[in-house]
Amino acid sequence: MVVTLRDVAEAAGVHPGTASRALNNPSEVNAKTAARVRRMAARLGYVPNPNARGLKTSRSNLLGVVIPDLTNPLFPPIIRGIDDTVGERGFRAVIVNTDTDLGKEVEQVQALRARQVDGLLVCTAMLHHPLFQRLQEEKFPLVYLVRTVADSHVSSVTGDDASGITMIVDHLAQLGHRHIAHIAGPQDNSAGVRRLRAFESAMSDLGLPVREGMIVIADKFQEEHGAVAARRLLDDDHQVTAIVAANDLLALGTYDTLSDRGLHCPDDVSVTGFNDMPFLDKISPPLTSINVPRYEIGAQGATLLLEALTAPQTYQPRSVQLPVQLVVRGSTRAPAAAIATGNRRRHLPAGLATSQSV
Amino acid sequence: MVVTLRDVAEAAGVHPGTASRALNNPSEVNAKTAARVRRMAARLGYVPNPNARGLKTSRSNLLGVVIPDLTNPLFPPIIRGIDDTVGERGFRAVIVNTDTDLGKEVEQVQALRARQVDGLLVCTAMLHHPLFQRLQEEKFPLVYLVRTVADSHVSSVTGDDASGITMIVDHLAQLGHRHIAHIAGPQDNSAGVRRLRAFESAMSDLGLPVREGMIVIADKFQEEHGAVAARRLLDDDHQVTAIVAANDLLALGTYDTLSDRGLHCPDDVSVTGFNDMPFLDKISPPLTSINVPRYEIGAQGATLLLEALTAPQTYQPRSVQLPVQLVVRGSTRAPAAAIATGNRRRHLPAGLATSQSV
DNA sequence: GTGAAAGCGCTAACAC
């Protein structure tokens, strides 16, 4: 039904073994025969069967991509970066969603390994992560994306969380904010931790006080949890004039809480996000955020993994932190007090800043 | 290194062939031995090797998913629907992006077939589509999602475009709009065509006039093209009070044009979208749209394809149109004229409705 | 109901 290597070999008048070499390691074969075989292969439209090859070589030219949830807008660009990069080199990415469920993760990774994936790109890393730690120990090719693990003997590609937060804090300070709070992400992963640490450093570098209660840790990087954290923050009033959320969804949750309380962003409180999700420029108010080069993270992570696979002798694991960019939009503004001294304060009509839902 | 069927057979004291049957066709095997084999398999953590199985059966348990671009928020939920559905049955989805480039599409589909994918879920269908038409003729298992082809001898799962548009038009008419325009999508695919036809029917059913120029066809389902179309619409003024865009992105483009012209939505013009993308509730004004059950489209499409694969004798191709839902938000309101007769007209301060970028 | 044997398409020693 389909043309096999054997057919090519017959057509070229050689043994299948030779045909295989001609196609894969032409240097081990007489140039003329090699050429003949390749010509025949082309003419017959021969396409190697990856199943058979994989069965023999226990390699599949398949890479597994482990993400929490494809519908989180953070991931599609990363995956495009991966796909475009590996596609050129004959590899294919296979995506699995774990929904941040450890059991599911084990199951999915197992399924990927059953498929003989040659390596894994992991976006679900927690600081301590038994599953992937075990894989690392087995020397299974692995690259962490977006988040990394405590151990540094493995490659990772992330955005530069620290400078991102520093840029944000500097930006707010420059606007005149002094009472800046942080809604931190969960501290079981590198992004949450790094951003929190960077916040503390940046504040201290500027000589700004961070009083007890001005840092609240959200349970998850999700809107609802941002809303909860913001409530806690506002409950013990710290004259907060700006809130640095550890990611965009937490910031959106903060919006919700603000409008519940009749407060307006940015008039009463400035808010910032992190990641620069799509459509942030269209929401109300448009969210100031940190753009992380998601496509690039995918592309570079894929490149690293391919290097690990194709040149294992020379491969050196490394942690890449890609530069990020501050994107100033309408959610940050000088604090009311500062405005009073210089500018005039404009007030939005009530309700307009509200993040409406259906 | 990894536990194989042979190991299981040994542990259970049976022949590998028997073990295979015990696992795949338990009915052909003594209940007790079957149970024993299964117990051993579980204990040893046996995972079948799909490569080997595929080599024998010339099936890969891999399904190809052809989409234009993963970063379009329309697709991730569809893919989750597919993935969750096929994952339970031992299949895996492999995604390829075509960027609506026919050359790329051919290439990618070829690569998928080289990988022995058992079937294809296609989200890039155009009314006339030589590539997939050829596959259909070859009886290659194929299901169209979101869009379908002219030929009806193949399965497809789409949202109910016609009722969606009808609901929108009815909603606007009920608000008092009479001069309703349509920014149609490209007419090379079923979604664009069906929505346009439905618009015409709905208007005519209500006895509302559709004058020349009140329907503009956008070149692509993209924001910029929506903006262009909206400009053309407004250029020859038709006293339009409402614009039905064929999808959400076209509606967002319409927002852009309106604010460029100093017009406000919904005060001056109501705008509607289609698809109900994420975050539509957060933009300003929140966009009235049609929610299409994207996860379900993926899930049902996958189910159909699996049926085609596993029960080809009884499989009947069918076109499924899933019910959609009108989601009313802030972008639709009674027209100024209508309001004047009853309500008071509120005017937003200039610039607030503007879709700001960076 | 179960064992034996063959083979899916390919690659990688190993001979020659």
Added chain:
DNA sequence: GTGTTAGCGCTTTCAC
């Protein structure tokens, strides 16, 4: 440089 051989892990006739 090329042919031979064996076998990756599994399924599936065919005997018994």
